[in-house]
Amino acid sequence: MTAARGRTGRPPLTEERRTAMRLEIARAAVDLFIAQGVAATTGEQIGQAVGVSARTVWRYFPTKESCVRPLFSTGVDAIAAALRQWGPGQPLERAFDHLWAADVVLPGPDVGALVRLTRNEPGLRAVWLQTHDEAEPVFARALAERAGLPHDDVRPAIWAAMLNAALRAAVEHHAYRTAEPAIDAAAARAELAVTLRIALAATAAGLG
Structure with missing residues (x-):
């Protein structure tokens, strides 16, 4: 009797592990980009830094x-999730209190350094802008649902564009300021939190 053939090789990665691997690769890539530049960095080097192949x-x-x-x-994903979970009767700014407390949307040193690289690295700039571009329709849908407006109403699209632009500008300003030796990092992060709250307040004003 021939034994039944079972599945061989490595077991499939869980979604949680895939997410963790993507983040490991991302951090390795940014470390290399900062250390030696994007042009000098290869897929093989990124893989070696996390113990995997370039493939x-x-x-x-x-x-x-x-x-x-x-x-x-x-x-950006955290902002979109907070908009989707924005409870009835709750001020928009309060919907994000848990994000400030968890320090989710305030960029750490690695993200700040990465944002600064987008000034001179067109490929990274494209990824940065695409991330925000893809988030905008998500913001708009959440805001439309909140306001009870149809999906094709232009107002949620305008509010989302305003919020998105304010978020991006605030993070870029923070990243550039924290590169200055005279700027206190804690004060800069507090300033960023205030700026993000202003962006949310402006969007809430548009909602009425």
Whole structure:
């Protein structure tokens, strides 16, 4: 009797492990980009930094610049989730209190350094802008639902664009300021939190 053939090889990764791997690759990529520049960094080097092959890196990301996407998208995804969970009768600013407390949307040193790189690295700039561009319709849908407006109403799209632009500008301003030796990092982060709250307040004013 022939034994039944079972599945061989490595077991499939869980979604949680895939997410963790993407983040590991992202952090390795940004460390290399900062240390030696984007042009000098290869997929092989990124893979070696996390103990995987270049083939594995390309399985997760189409280009070396796109490897940093998880670091860019974490804060944007958190904002979108908070908008979707915004409770009736709750001021918009209060819907984000848990994010400030958890320090989710305030970028850490690695993200700040990465945002600064987008000034001179077109490939990274494209990824940064694409992350926000893809988030805008998500913001708009959440705001439309909140206001009881149809999906094709232009007002939620305008509110989302305003919020999105304010978020991006605030994070970029924070990243550039924290690169200055004379700027206190804690004060800069407090300033960023205030700026983000202003953006939310402006969006709430548009909602009426």
